[in-house]
Amino acid sequence: MATSLIRGVTGWINAHPLMSFVVFFSVFPLWLPSTALATQILIFGLFALGFNLLYGYTGILSFGHAAYYGLGAYGTGIALAKLGLGSIWLGLACGLAAALVGGVIIGFFCLRRRGIYFAMLTLAFAQLLYFIGFHLADLTGGDDGLRGIPQLRVGLPGFSVSIESSFAFYYFSFVLVALAVAGLTRILGSPFGAILRAIRENSERAAACGYDISRAKLLSFVFSAMFTGLAGSLDALRLTVVPIESLYWTTSGQVVIMTLLGGAGTFLGPFVGAAAFLALEYRLSLITESWPLVIGVIFSAFVLFLPKGIWGTLTGGRHGHQSA
Amino acid sequence: MLDIPLSVLAAQVFTGLVLGMIFVLLAIGLSLIFGLMTVVNFAHGSFYMLGAYFGFFLLGFTKSFWAALFLAPLMVGCLGLLIERFLIRRLYGRSPDDPLLLTFGLSLILIETVRLVWGKIGLTLSPPPLLAKAVNLGFMVFPTYRLFVLGATIVVLIGLWLFLERTNVGLIIRAGSRDALMVRALGIDLGRIWLLVFGIGSALAGLAGILAGPMRGVYAEMGVNVVIESFVVVVVGGMGSLVGAIVAGVLLGQVVGLTTFFAPKLTEISIFVVMAVVLLVRPSGLFGETGLME
Numbered sequence: 001m002a003t004s005l006i007r008g009v010t011g012w013i014n015a016h017p018l019m020s021f022v023v024f025f026s027v028f029p030l031w032l033p034s035t036a037l038a039t040q041i042l043i044f045g046l047f048a049l050g051f052n053l054l055y056g057y058t059g060i061l062s063f064g065h066a067a068y069y070g071l072g073a074y075g076t077g078i079a080l081a082k083l084g085l086g087s088i089w090l091g092l093a094c095g096l097a098a099a100l101v102g103g104v105i106i107g108f109f110c111l112r113r114r115g116i117y118f119a120m121l122t123l124a125f126a127q128l129l130y131f132i133g134f135h136l137a138d139l140t141g142g143d144d145g146l147r148g149i150p151q152l153r154v155g156l157p158g159f160s161v162s163i164e165s166s167f168a169f170y171y172f173s174f175v176l177v178a179l180a181v182a183g184l185t186r187i188l189g190s191p192f193g194a195i196l197r198a199i200r201e202n203s204e205r206a207a208a209c210g211y212d213i214s215r216a217k218l219l220s221f222v223f224s225a226m227f228t229g230l231a232g233s234l235d236a237l238r239l240t241v242v243p244i245e246s247l248y249w250t251t252s253g254q255v256v257i258m259t260l261l262g263g264a265g266t267f268l269g270p271f272v273g274a275a276a277f278l279a280l281e282y283r284l285s286l287i288t289e290s291w292p293l294v295i296g297v298i299f300s301a302f303v304l305f306l307p308k309g310i311w312g313t314l315t316g317g318r319h320g321h322q323s324a
Numbered sequence: 325m326l327d328i329p330l331s332v333l334a335a336q337v338f339t340g341l342v343l344g345m346i347f348v349l350l351a352i353g354l355s356l357i358f359g360l361m362t363v364v365n366f367a368h369g370s371f372y373m374l375g376a377y378f379g380f381f382l383l384g385f386t387k388s389f390w391a392a393l394f395l396a397p398l399m400v401g402c403l404g405l406l407i408e409r410f411l412i413r414r415l416y417g418r419s420p421d422d423p424l425l426l427t428f429g430l431s432l433i434l435i436e437t438v439r440l441v442w443g444k445i446g447l448t449l450s451p452p453p454l455l456a457k458a459v460n461l462g463f464m465v466f467p468t469y470r471l472f473v474l475g476a477t478i479v480v481l482i483g484l485w486l487f488l489e490r491t492n493v494g495l496i497i498r499a500g501s502r503d504a505l506m507v508r509a510l511g512i513d514l515g516r517i518w519l520l521v522f523g524i525g526s527a528l529a530g531l532a533g534i535l536a537g538p539m540r541g542v543y544a545e546m547g548v549n550v551v552i553e554s555f556v557v558v559v560v561g562g563m564g565s566l567v568g569a570i571v572a573g574v575l576l577g578q579v580v581g582l583t584t585f586f587a588p589k590l591t592e593i594s595i596f597v598v599m600a601v602v603l604l605v606r607p608s609g610l611f612g613e614t615g616l617m618e
Contacts, residue, residue: 061421063428109600112607116364116420117563120555121603127552128596135589249548253428260425290440296432303426304414 010315017267021181025174035166037282039173041275043234046177048258048270049184050227055256056265057188058220059200061119064126065255067106068225070133070247071098072232077146077242078139088152088163092176092233099229100222102129107221111214123249130247146242163237173234180227187223188267196220200265228255257299263309272311331464336585337578342470342539344577345477349532350554351561351569352484353525359501359564360521362420363412366427368554369547370434371526375400375533376542377438380447389452397530404526408519431547438544446543449534473535480531481570488566497521501564549592556599562612572610 013020029038051065075098080091110121133140140146153160154172163172187193195216198206207213236242245251254277262273277295284291306313354368365371378399382392407430415422450456451469458467488494500507500514508514533547540546557576561568576595583594602609 061424063424109603112603113559116358116362116424117559119421119424120364120552121559124552124556124559124596124599127549128593131592131596135593249552253432256425256428290436292432293436293440296429296436300411300426300429300433303422303429304411307418307422 006314010311014267014315018178018182018185020268021271022178025178029167029170034282035170037278039166039170039238040278041271042170042173042177043231043238044255044258044274044278045271046180046234047228047231047255048262048274049181050224050229050231051255052259052264052270053184053187053196053227054220054224055259056263056269057193057200058196058217059203060217060221061116061256062110062122062221062224062252063119063249063256064106064122064124064252065224065228066247066249066251067122067126067129068099068102068228069232069235069251069255070126070129070242071102071225072096072229073236073242073246074098074133074140074146074232075229076233077149077236080152081146081149082139086152088154088237091152091237092230095233095236096226096229099225099232103222103225103229104218107218107225111217111221123252126247126252127249130244130249133247134244140242140244143244145244146236147240149236149240149242151237151240169238173238176230176234180230184227185267192216192219257295260299260302260307260309263312263315266309266311266315269309269311273309276310333585334464335466336581338464338466338474339470340578340581341574342473342577343580344574345474346532346536346540347554347557347577348570348573349477349480349528349535350550351557351573352481352566353528353532354551354554355558355561355564355566355569356497356521357525358558360497360504361416361423361518363423364427364555365522365525366424366551367407367431367434368427368525368529369549369551370431371400371404371529371547372533372536372550373438373542373544373547374403374434375530376449376537376546377442377447377533378530379534379537380442380449380542383449393531393534396534397527400530400533401523401527405519405523407526408522412522413515413518431551435544435547442544444544446541449537449542451538469538473539476535480528484528485566493517493520553595556595559599559609560602562609565609565611568609568611 025042028042029035032038047065047069050068051062055061072095074095076091076095079085079094080088085091085094106122106125110118110125113121134142136142137144151162151164151169153162161168161172163169188196195206195211195213198209198211199213199216203213232246235246258273258277259270260273261276262271263269280295280298281291284294288294302309350368350372353371354365357363357365357368375396378396379392382395382399383389386392386395411426411430412423415426451472455469455472458465459471488497496507496512496514496517500512500517504514553576557572558569560576561570561572576598579594579598580591584591606612
């Protein structure tokens with residue numbers, strides 16, 4: 001009885017992901033005690049959503065998504081803090097453009113190899129960007145991070161809104177993330193989305209059906225990089241700082257953990273995973289300095305025993321990636 | 325040309341060679357495990373780190389560097405055996421990404437555990453008094469310990485080569501990485517071979533860790549960049565190729581050594597540039613076979 005009720009509710013949510021997202025997150029900060037945490041969940045959920053497009057839906061595992069997250073963050077940060085562009089939209093556009101260019105170049109190199117090679121190559125390229133960011137201190141602030149990013153008023157036709165209060169910033173992020181979620185439902189619902197799933201299930205068969213799978217994979221990679229880049233841009237605006245760690249491998253690891261906790265290959269799993277991870281981090285870091293140890297144990301247990309993740313298990317979904 | 329005394333340059337080349345030996349030890353373990361089991365062991369860097377920490381512990385316990393040098397890789401190898409037998413083995417038959425994800429989780433656990441046990445501050449691992457000095461080679465003066473690392477690695481490599489090329493088990497390992505299904509069809513239990521290879525690979529990483537400890541310092545995160553570096557070595561050399569791992573390890577040791585000398589800011593970036601070039605020109609690596617084990 002209880003199970004069928006859960007299945008019924010989760011089934012409805014899965015059938016209407018965009019509406020469910022909007023309904024849930026439009027009231028989220030009203031009952032969550034910390035608006036800061038709500039915003040973080042929203043932004044990291046978007047990060048995991050972008051990662052999931054590549055891992056969960058196309059079946060290719062990237063271990064270097066810190067690269068696009070960092071490119072988005074630094075792109076926006078440098079545009080607003082160093083170049084002094086006067087519009088938040090231009091700042092966001094610069095972040096997206098940086099992630100796009102990075103995605104095209106790194107994707108071109110990494111997609112030359114498949115499988116586990118690919119995962120490690122993406123990690124290597126992300127580390128390369130980290131070291132570049134570290135040494136280009138004039139531009140990026142190096143080890144100290146990039147500071148002084150202004151939270152400019154959001155200019156809209158006819159009026160402008162301040163996003164300096166944490167509540168206003170949440171809803172500013174909410175609108176952008178909702179647009180991204182809408183965009184992703186369109187991508188996944190299109191024939192192109194079907195090709196991606198075909199590649200995940202069996203890339204040889206997809207190729208034999210006449211689809212240009214290299215192009216589809218690169219396109220998926222670049223889309224994924226752009227969703228990730230938008231998350232990075234928003235996080236730069238949220239913190240008004242870009243720490244150098246945003247390019248570090250730990251950031252790539254975080255998004256892998258979030259997505260697997262939530263459920264790879266499910267649409268809303270990334271948000272569930274981001275919420276679970278951040279809530280755990282928030283609680284555990286109050287108790288012990290060794291909280292990554294607990295996260296490591298939980299993550300390993302999920303890989304071994306619960307590969308569908310929280311949301312995937314609740315909705316009876318399938319493990320995101322099965323083809324070799 | 326730059327005006328650099330030959331002895332300084334020679335010392336730099338030698339330093340790069342010793343670093344290359346560490347790369348080779350790490351890359352061979354990674355490549356053996358991948359070649360046979362198509363598992364990328366993300367915890368390889370943590371095994372390297374554990375080698376150094378176990379070495380530090382054993383040195384304090386036995387007061388003998390030689391005992392530590394022998395026992396630390398053995399302990400890491402045993403841990404590798406346990407991890408393969410009880411954790412990674414459960415994932416065979418699932419997506420090849422899953423062992424990578426699991427070993428990533430394990431590396432988080434190992435790093436944090438080491439921080440808990442030995443603290444967050446790095447440790448100093450001293451070479452034994454016998455090796456703490458420097459020798460005059462005629463054209464340059466070089467630390468004895470680094471010469472020892474060079475010699476020890478060469479001995480281990482010869483031993484490994486003899487094992488793989490001259491023993492029955494070595495034959496099965498080589499056959500298994502060519503065609504596991506065929507080897508199984510001949511009635512050979514590959515599960516035990518996998519266990520053994522995972523143990524050997526882990527022990528080699530542990531050996532690299534204790535050897536590198538006195539040169540590069542001992543700290544909990546020491547393995548993180550190393551796993552990426554050794555993967556770059558494997559990509560450049562060609563996955564599954566032992567000769568490739570050796571050549572690429574030595575080559576990248578030189579690249580790092582010489583950029584440290586001529587352009588220190590580019591040190592960390594240099595190996596990735598080499599990797600990108602190799603991927604463009606020869607995607608399967610210098611000694612890799614196209615399409616093998618993807």
